[in-house]
Structures are given as C-alpha cells and as structure tokens.
Amino acid sequence: KVGRVIVYMQTNFTGPSYGLRLKQAYVTVGHVTLGKARSTFADGPAMAPTVDDQGPSGQVSAKNLLVQYVSPSWSGFSFAASAEVPDVSFTAGTQAGSIAQRFPDIPAYIQYAWDKGGSHIRLSGIMRQLSYRNLETQSNHFVTGYGVQLSTIAFFTPDFNFFGHYTYGKGIASYVNDLADLGYDLVPASAAGKLKAPGVAGWAAGLQYNFSSKLFATASYSRAQLYDTAGMGADTYRYAQYIAANVFYNLWGDLRVGVEYLHGTRKNISGVSGKANRLEAMLQYSF
Numbered sequence: 001k002v003g004r005v006i007v008y009m010q011t012n013f014t015g016p017s018y019g020l021r022l023k024q025a026y027v028t029v030g031h032v033t034l035g036k037a038r039s040t041f042a043d044g045p046a047m048a049p050t051v052d053d054q055g056p057s058g059q060v061s062a063k064n065l066l067v068q069y070v071s072p073s074w075s076g077f078s079f080a081a082s083a084e085v086p087d088v089s090f091t092a093g094t095q096a097g098s099i100a101q102r103f104p105d106i107p108a109y110i111q112y113a114w115d116k117g118g119s120h121i122r123l124s125g126i127m128r129q130l131s132y133r134n135l136e137t138q139s140n141h142f143v144t145g146y147g148v149q150l151s152t153i154a155f156f157t158p159d160f161n162f163f164g165h166y167t168y169g170k171g172i173a174s175y176v177n178d179l180a181d182l183g184y185d186l187v188p189a190s191a192a193g194k195l196k197a198p199g200v201a202g203w204a205a206g207l208q209y210n211f212s213s214k215l216f217a218t219a220s221y222s223r224a225q226l227y228d229t230a231g232m233g234a235d236t237y238r239y240a241q242y243i244a245a246n247v248f249y250n251l252w253g254d255l256r257v258g259v260e261y262l263h264g265t266r267k268n269i270s271g272v273s274g275k276a277n278r279l280e281a282m283l284q285y286s287f
Contacts, residue, residue, distance in 0.1 A: 003030030008037075014053060024063055033068040033082075040068055040082040041107035041126045041175055043151035046163050048206045048220040050244050051260035051280040056222030057178035057242040058202030060149060060167055062087065064105070073113065081108035087174050088130055090186035091232070095136045095193035102142070103129035115155055124149040128171050130186055136193030143186060145171020145197045163220075164205035170228075171197030178202075178224040178240050187232060199227035206244075214250040234270035241265045258282040 006028040011020055026035025038044055039062045048056055055061055068082035083104040092098060106127045113120035128145035147169025155161040167176065173184035179200060186195040206220025225239040246260035260280045267273040 005029050012053070031070050031072065033066070033070070036063055036065050037068070038062070039064050039066070039084060039105075039107055039175065040080050040109060041105075041124050041147065041149065043109075043122050043124065043149070043165060045120070046122070046151040046153045046165050048163060048204055048222070048244065049208070049218055049246070049248070050220075050262075051246055051258045051282045052244065052262060052278075054177055056204045056220060056244065057176075057240045057264070058167070058204050058222040058224040059177045060165070060175050060202065061177060062175045062180065073117075076113050077111070078113070079108065079110045081106070086128060086130070087180075088185050089174055089181050089183050090130070090132065090195060091183035091188060092132065092186075092195065093188040095134070096188070096195050097133045097135050099131050099133045099140060102131045119152075119154045119161075121152040121154075122150070124151065126169070126172065126175070128185075130171055130197065132186060132195050134193035141194070143171060143195060143197050145169065145185065147172040147175065147200075159210040161208050162206070163208065164203070166201075166203040168199070168201045170199050173198070173200050173226070176200055176202040176224050178242075179226060179237065182237060184226055184237070187229065190231070196228065198229060201225045201227070204242075215247070217245075217247045219245045229269055232269065234268060234272070236269045238267045238269045240267070254286040256282075256284045256286070258284070 010024040026037040042060045064084040066082045066084040070080040071078050086101045086105045109122050109124035111120050111122040126147045130143045133140050149167040151165035153163045171185050173179035187198050189196040202224045204222035208218040210216040222242040226237050229236050243263045248258040250256050262278040265275040
C-alpha cells in the first residue's frame with residue numbers, strides 16, 4: 001500500500017586500516033528515502049563505470065545522511081529534493097576554528113528522461129550554509145556555498161551511449177571526488193580570522209559501447225579544479241586530470257570481471273606536478 005520498499009546496505013574494507021566501513025545504509029518507502037545514501041546532488045547513472053572504487057577526479061559522488069523525496073514521472077519530467085547532514089572540511093589557519101554545522105545542505109534537481117528512462121538530462125543545484133568561528137573576534141560566522149550541475153546519459157544507439165556532467169560552485173569541495181576531505185570547503189581570506197568559500201569545478205565525459213549482452217567497454221576523461229587559493233601553501237591543489245579505459249565481461253549470470261587502465265596527473269599552485277599510471281582488475285558477483 002505504501003509502494004516499493006527497499007532496505008539497502010553497502011560496506012567495504014578499504015582505508016588505512018582495511019577495517020569494515022559503512023558506505024551506505026538506507027530505507028526507501030515509496031518516494032521517500034531515509035538514511036546514508038548517495039547525495040541528491042550526485043547523478044549516479046551519468047557517472048563513468050570504473051573498476052576504480054573512487055571514480056573520476058571531477059565526479060560528484062558524495063554520500064550523506066539524508067531524508068529525500070523523489071517525485072513520480074510526468075511525461076518524462078521528475079524532480080527530487082533532500083535535506084542532508086553536511087560533511088564539511090576546511091582549512092582554518094591560525095585565527096579561525098571549527099564548530100558544529102548549524103544548517104543542513106539542501107540539494108535538488110529537475111530531470112527529463114526518454115527511451116523508457118534509459119536516457120536523461122538533469123539540472124541539479126545545492127545550497128550550503130557553512131559555519132565557523134572567528135577566533136580574532138570570538139564570534140561565529142556563516143558562509144553561503146552553492147553549486148550547479150548539468151548531467152546526462154544519452155543512448156545514440158541501443159549499444160552506444162554518452163555520459164557526462166559539468167559541475168561548478170563555491171564551498172562544495174566535499175562533493176567532488178578529488179577535493180573531498182582536503183580542507184577546501186572553506187579557506188582563509190585576506191582578513192584575520194575570516195574564511196571564504198573557494199570556487200570548484202569538476203567535469204567528466206565518456207563513451208560506452210556494448211559489443212554484446214555480456215561484453216562492454218568504456219573510455220572517459222575527467223578534470224577537477226580549485227580556484228581562489230591565493231595565499232595558501234605551495235602544495236595546495238590546483239587541478240588534476242583522470243583518464244580511464246576499461247572492459248567488462250559477464251562470465252555467467254551476475255558474475256562479472258573487469259580490467260582497467262588509469263592515467264592521472266595533478267598540478268599544485270606552485271607549478272609542481274606529478275603523474276601516475278595504474279592497472280586494475282575486478283571480480284564481482286551481484287545479488
């Protein structure tokens with residue numbers, strides 16, 4: 001009577017200690033979701049399929065505690081909105097300090113889908129009110145952050161599709177893969193004890209071709225960039241690029257193998273840069 005009911009949990013054993021970590025745990029009843037889930041600001045179907053667990057550098061894939069509403073579809077149009085517990089990481093300097101966040105993040109989107117829901121284009125937005133304490137004046141302050149994203153997955157033919165997104169905002173570094181947890185939601189401003197929300201851009205684009213019902217391959221490119229970092233340390237992030245190429249094969253039923261090549265580069269504001277290459281493989285059983 002209440003509609004479709006989903007109870008979902010996702011864990012992994014990655015991280016410094018390889019201990020068990022909770023990635024998602026939520027309940028969906030009808031059109032409402034409650035728990036830790038992928039943010040409404042992230043567009044899962046428009047993300048590049050990768051063996052790499054983190055995914056492309058400029059991809060938005062944050063997972064938050066949230067309460068979310070997703071509407072039914074009317075002639076292909078739908079919308080969603082949520083209130084999410086913010087995950088904030090900032091560089092305070094010596095004259096500012098962290099305090100508990102006072103306001104939830106509010107992301108929302110409007111979407112148009114076609115091809116029986118297989119293709120869509122989505123416009124997303126997010127508003128943030130980031131809290132910190134000015135130790136110089138012994139007072140609490142708030143900085144407004146925002147972000148916009150245009151994302152899509154589009155099938156040119158039944159076997160050939162394009163996916164991608166472009167994201168820009170201020171104070172949303174925690175939502176971009178390469179910039180999360182690096183202290184870039186807020187950074188020191190010119191005035192003593194004052195913080196500002198730096199600009200962030202991230203985008204990804206890729207193609208996928210299905211050779212058969214069991215075999216498909218993808219190639220993608222992504223970039224993440226941080227702005228407004230004048231006065232920060234020489235090792236501060238400027239931009240990074242991410243190139244991935246992979247092949248996936250369904251051995252039997254829901255048993256899948258994959259192999260992937262990654263090439264990544266990063267450049268700091270000092271001009272120092274580095275690069276890395278990685279070859280990865282995957283064995284996955286879905287149920």
